[in-house]
Amino acid sequence: MRRLGDLEAEIMDRLWSWNRPATVREVVDDINETRPIAYTTVMTVTNILYTKGWLRRVKHGRAWLYTPVRSREAYAAALMEDGLGESKDRSAALVHFVENMSDDEVAALREALRNVGRQVEADP
Known part of the structure; x- marks a missing residue:
């Protein structure tokens, strides 16, 4: 994008x-x-x-x-996805991204991951 x-x-x-x-x-x-x-x-x-x-x-x-048509959050997520796509090592890019997050942002990320995990488990 x-x-x-x-x-x-x-x-x-x-x-x-x-x-x-x-x-x-x-x-x-x-x-x-x-x-x-x-x-x-x-x-x-x-x-x-x-x-x-x-x-x-x-x-x-x-x-x-x-x-x-899309929310501001969907736009931001697409930009982050594009940024990850620029790296040959997505895992390393994610580590660098998380290292620069505040404690509140890390807590929000953990909550988001828990919620996504619940959605995946609920989907057949």
């Missing part, structure tokens, strides 16, 4: 944070609170995200309402 570009990530971040459908106008207005950006630029990049499968859209009057 290709990492999102800066503006793509900025748009997706807003949509993930808002957790509701939004128009390009809403995204533009929010970005313009911190820096100027043209409506057409955001419209073009939002359409690109739709074409790439990152967003779904439904017509609402004359505007499109956009919502993310």
Whole structure:
């Protein structure tokens, strides 16, 4: 999976944070609170995200309402998977990754592994 570009990530971040459908106008207005950006630029990049499968859209009057197809967490997981794929030794890469985790992150990882283990046992 290709990492999102800066503006793509900025748009997706807003949509993930808002957790509701939004128009390009809403995204533009929010970005313009911190820096100027043209409506057409955001419209073009939002359409690109739709074409790439990152967003779904439904017509609402004359505007499109956009919502993310994948969660922020699914995106982060895909990036981690890609990172692991770059290594010839996935186990060693995982060890280095875990060595840099905080105690809270290691605890969360242990819990996730326990939960995945329960799901695998439950599946026929």
